[in-house]
Amino acid sequence: MHRDQSPLRARPVPGHVPPLLLDVDQMLDEFTRQPVRAAFHFDPDAPAVISVEFLAERGPGLLWRIGRELLHRGVTSMSGSGEVRMWPTLSRERPSSWLLLESPDVEALFELPTARLAEWLDATYRIVTAEAEMAGLDWDAFLRRLLGSPGAAAD
Template sequence: MHRDQSPLRARSAPELVPSLFLDLDQMLDEFTRLPMRAKFSFDPDMPAVITVEFLAERGPSLNWRIGRGLLHLGLSAMSGSGDVRMWPTLPGERPSSWLLLESQEVEALFEVPTAQLAEWLDATYRITSSEAEMDGLDWDDFLMELLDGPGTHSE
């Protein structure tokens, strides 16, 4: 048996929790919705963070890294502060939440369907619980990247 065919080889997270593609609406104003697709990705090496790629029909996609706990809580209650906030919409035909993203360059409000997102987030928590999501985090590298930005480590 070739060593890469070992039955003991661990499955990768994409096999365990494939990326979730969701159709959501960006609210351009009070009455205008722009349908778009978003890809939610989970990395077991950084389980506290979900990467959301907003897939534009034309032009480049936009990536945001959002706390998994913020998304999970935002399905049922107000969650987050600052650049990222999420909260449930009023009850209606289809359960959804508002996701607000703000930065110096962009401000965007999205209506996100919650049923599929909740199921997908639950699958990520089965891989890494909320209690264990900070285990193994290299705090020195994390703080250096946070303070200096990626790729600008000073010695």
């Protein structure tokens, strides 16, 4: 057996991108940062959406589902509108982006390091391309559910 073929080495699972854990900063005000750990999850069965869990040191975490395209674009330019927006910072010291999350209950601004995030997002696009991410969507059922039409399956 070749020394690089150790039976104990974990083999990558085709179609699987491991979660990305990033140390991010939550901006509490203009001058105060709070370090937070964020876990990014990709599901190839729902490729258009990335689940991001902000893990609190104490208390419950905060889970947001964010469009993969919004994150991908937000690394290099302004992206999103409404409750979720992302754009690159102006700092040249370390490449990063601002991620703003807003809802009636929460408003949070995070600074994310972009190099690892961009690399991880690229890996998700190698699994499911942007062109293929909506291929499995049943548009009729989606519209029935959205419009509350009779015969729509309840979740």
